[in-house]
Amino acid sequence: DIQLTQSPSFLSASVGDRVTITCRASQGISSYLAWYHQKPGKAPKLLIYAASTLQSGVPSRFSGSGSGTEFTLTISSLQPEDFTTYYCQQLNSYPLTFGGGTKVEIK
Amino acid sequence: EVQVLESGGGLVQPGGALRLSCAASGFTFSSYAMSWVRQAPGKGLEWVSGISGRGGSTNYADSVKGRFTISRDNSKNTLYLQMNSLRAEDTAVYYCAKHPAELPFIDSWGQGTLVTVSS
Numbered sequence: 001d002i003q004l005t006q007s008p009s010f011l012s013a014s015v016g017d018r019v020t021i022t023c024r025a026s027q028g029i030s031s032y033l034a035w036y037h038q039k040p041g042k043a044p045k046l047l048i049y050a051a052s053t054l055q056s057g058v059p060s061r062f063s064g065s066g067s068g069t070e071f072t073l074t075i076s077s078l079q080p081e082d083f084t085t086y087y088c089q090q091l092n093s094y095p096l097t098f099g100g101g102t103k104v105e106i107k
Numbered sequence: 108e109v110q111v112l113e114s115g116g117g118l119v120q121p122g123g124a125l126r127l128s129c130a131a132s133g134f135t136f137s138s139y140a141m142s143w144v145r146q147a148p149g150k151g152l153e154w155v156s157g158i159s160g161r162g163g164s165t166n167y168a169d170s171v172k173g174r175f176t177i178s179r180d181n182s183k184n185t186l187y188l189q190m191n192s193l194r195a196e197d198t199a200v201y202y203c204a205k206h207p208a209e210l211p212f213i214d215s216w217g218q219g220t221l222v223t224v225s226s
Binding site for chain 2: 034036043044045046055091096097099
């Protein structure tokens with residue numbers, strides 16, 4: 001199975017900051033990666049798929065990049081609603097797997 | 108509007124069984140792959156199982172293989188997860204999730220149903 005390692009696990013930042021979250025795969029997965037965020041008590045929501053394609057309706061401050069084994073999610077200017085938990089998911093092969101999550105907290 | 112609504116969660120003893128259902132609406136159900144994803148209390152997301160639109164292809168996480176069975180009834184627009192030989196570590200919120208066509212990422216999620224395995 002493909003393992004995904006997200007870093008950092010926790011991140012403290014302020015409104016307006018630029019933040020980057022990294023997701024590393026245990027083997028190459030081309031661009032088969034998605035990013036989600038999840039607010040407490042709510043279902044996750046899709047942000048990005050195919051490593052860099054923004055899901056319809058997602059603000060342009062979110063962007064994704066990478067291929068192979070290393071991927072990044074960047075939020076160009078944190079907004080209050082962005083303080084939540086982010087997950088990557090590999091789409092290359094079954095079983096599909098998620099990273100352990102990155103919680104973005106208010107500094 | 109796409110909607111998926113889970114039901115069937117509850118308290119079950121270790122070794123017991125439970126069947127989850129997911130009623131779908133707002134899209135042509137048989138054209139879309141579906142998955143179950145779970146989240147243990149305070150933990151991250153774990154993909155559990157997936158099924159193709161027509162039901163001919165299924166996949167499972169290693170942690171549930173041989174114990175859980177995913178199925179669908181396209182005439183009823185309903186997805187199922189039969190869970191047998193339940194363990195304490197299966198305690199989680201179980202989300203029903205829709206894929207865009209047969210693509211592997213998830214574009215719509217239900218609100219989740221809680222399964223608690225405890226004596």
